[in-house]
Amino acid sequence: MADPGALLAARSINMRFGALAVLEAVDFELAANAAVGIVGPNGAGKTTLLNVLAGALRPAAGRVHFRGTDITSLDAAERCRLGLARSHQVPRPFGGMTVFENLLVAASHGGGFGRAEAGARSVDALRLCGMLRLANRRAETLGLLDRKRLELARALVTDPQVLLLDEIGAGLTDGEAGELVATIRVLRERGIAIVWIEHIVHILIQVAERLVCMDAGRIIADGKPQAVLANAAVVDAYLGGRK
Amino acid sequence: MNLLELEQVEARHGLLVAVRGIDLRLGEGERLAIVGANGAGKTTLLRTIAGAHRAAAGRVVLDGTDITVVPAHRRAALGVALVPEGRRLFASMTIEENLRVAQSCGRTGPWDIDAVLEAFPQLKPRFKARAGSLSGGEQQATAIARALMANPRVLLLDEVSLGLSPLAVERVYASLQSLLRTGTAVVLVEQDLQRAMDTTDRIVCMLEGRIVGEGRTGQITREQIMQTYFGHRPADALPERVGTAP
Numbered sequence: 001m002a003d004p005g006a007l008l009a010a011r012s013i014n015m016r017f018g019a020l021a022v023l024e025a026v027d028f029e030l031a032a033n034a035a036v037g038i039v040g041p042n043g044a045g046k047t048t049l050l051n052v053l054a055g056a057l058r059p060a061a062g063r064v065h066f067r068g069t070d071i072t073s074l075d076a077a078e079r080c081r082l083g084l085a086r087s088h089q090v091p092r093p094f095g096g097m098t099v100f101e102n103l104l105v106a107a108s109h110g111g112g113f114g115r116a117e118a119g120a121r122s123v124d125a126l127r128l129c130g131m132l133r134l135a136n137r138r139a140e141t142l143g144l145l146d147r148k149r150l151e152l153a154r155a156l157v158t159d160p161q162v163l164l165l166d167e168i169g170a171g172l173t174d175g176e177a178g179e180l181v182a183t184i185r186v187l188r189e190r191g192i193a194i195v196w197i198e199h200i201v202h203i204l205i206q207v208a209e210r211l212v213c214m215d216a217g218r219i220i221a222d223g224k225p226q227a228v229l230a231n232a233a234v235v236d237a238y239l240g241g242r243k
Numbered sequence: 244m245n246l247l248e249l250e251q252v253e254a255r256h257g258l259l260v261a262v263r264g265i266d267l268r269l270g271e272g273e274r275l276a277i278v279g280a281n282g283a284g285k286t287t288l289l290r291t292i293a294g295a296h297r298a299a300a301g302r303v304v305l306d307g308t309d310i311t312v313v314p315a316h317r318r319a320a321l322g323v324a325l326v327p328e329g330r331r332l333f334a335s336m337t338i339e340e341n342l343r344v345a346q347s348c349g350r351t352g353p354w355d356i357d358a359v360l361e362a363f364p365q366l367k368p369r370f371k372a373r374a375g376s377l378s379g380g381e382q383q384a385t386a387i388a389r390a391l392m393a394n395p396r397v398l399l400l401d402e403v404s405l406g407l408s409p410l411a412v413e414r415v416y417a418s419l420q421s422l423l424r425t426g427t428a429v430v431l432v433e434q435d436l437q438r439a440m441d442t443t444d445r446i447v448c449m450l451e452g453r454i455v456g457e458g459r460t461g462q463i464t465r466e467q468i469m470q471t472y473f474g475h476r477p478a479d480a481l482p483e484r485v486g487t488a489p
Contacts, residue, residue, distance in 0.1 A: 041280070041281060041434065042281035042434075143258060144258040144259060147258070167282075170259070170282055171258070171259035171260060171261070173260075174451075199280045199281055199282045199283075200450075200451060200474060201472075201473035201474055202473060202474030203474070229469075229473055235465060235466075235469050238280065238434075238469065238472055239278075239434075239435070239436035239437075239465055239468065239469065239472075240434060240435030240436055240437055240438065
């Protein structure tokens with residue numbers, strides 16, 4: 001049974017792709033207003049877990065609860081309207097639309113807001129993500145940092161209680177990643193809980209007060225960042241076992 | 244003179260800069276390991292050295308000759324061979340045919356069909372089998388043997404243990420150890436740090452497309468390398484870049 005105090009909880013999640021077990025008996029909980037980082041080597045199951053939480057994948061076994069309600073059978077769009085938003089590893093803005101129009105689509109279809117509120121929320125998200133000056137730019141002309149900002153803003157306009165971020169720092173310079181971290185910190189101050197997969201750990205721990213490390217479809221460590229990073233099983237997962 | 248030199252090499256995947264400002268030197272016969280977390284740019288760097296990925300900036304120099312814009316097949320003829328991640332064999336061709344394709348680059352040297360079969364005896368009974376029908380370990384052995392058939396001066400090995408059973412990994416590395424004694428320079432990308440340390444003289448750590456530290460294999464610890472994986476820079480982390488290859 002999931003902790004009734006958890007905002008988001010996944011319990012005994014199993015997931016397979018054909019013969020390959022990608023998630024095995026994974027339990028994960030997120031408290032309200034918490035920020036949790038998920039790390040682990042390639043193929044650990046991190047993105048699959050995020051997809052299960054977001055509703056992009058239905059687990060073979062296990063349940064997902066949000067605010068105490070079983071949402072396992074809900075798809076991603078339904079979960080988005082409940083307050084679960086996500087960003088993707090590779091930003092794919094709606095081409096042929098401006099940045100502002102991208103947000104309007106997300107606010108109205110993802111968040112379910114009417115025209116006026118969708119517009120107001122889009123302006124707020126643009127301001128928050130430092131994109132107001134780019135509102136009328138065609139989204140496909142944006143550089144990588146601005147595409148990542150747009151990805152974040154598009155999730156924000158749906159008014160999420162939980163934001164699921166998948167490698168949003170990948171490919172950015174230290175300076176760019178620092179700007180993104182500053183924005184994500186503001187989101188935390190607004191009370192949005194965050195689950196963030198990231199390989200760039202020194203960026204991640206600027207926001208996350210808790211780290212979860214996955215390996216081969218299982219959670220192998222969960223706790224304060226410094227303790228998790230020093231955990232022998234975590235080191236072995238990244239570097240291979242000692243002889 | 245160094246055999247291979249990279250000067251401020253940058254490589255991109257669309258908008259993403261995967262490799263940034265890499266300076267790297269490799270001596271004749273030197274064995275270098277590149278380690279780092281997923282997405283650090285290791286594979287892109289190997290592919291850029293091999294000419295399978297275009298450098299967006301910087302220079303790749305082989306034995307004093309700038310090969311930055313030289314296509315991959317001509318680099319193979321100059322002595323740069325890549326064993327790519329995932330093997331990338333010609334699946335419908337036999338082991339023998341895969342090996343003979345590599346021979347067509349025209350380089351001569353100690354490696355011929357007999358020599359590679361001696362190095363990888365597990366391929367002998369399957370010599371006429373189609374590459375697509377081989378086990379993962381046999382495919383990896385074929386991929387390495389194919390690269391050797393080009394008699395390379397620099398052998399680039401990308402994740403040769405990935406997806407193999409522990410026994411197959413043991414066999415591949417046992418064969419690798421024997422070929423490393425022949426004096427071919429090697430750049431090895433390997434997730435298993437112990438294997439990398441056992442196989443090479445020097446380790447370079449990459450993070451977010453950059454080299455963030457390097458050292459001699461006997462002088463650096465797992466803990467120091469782990470720090471670079473996570474982007475920490477405490478006082479006892481890996482030394483900053485140290486000079487050139489011997």
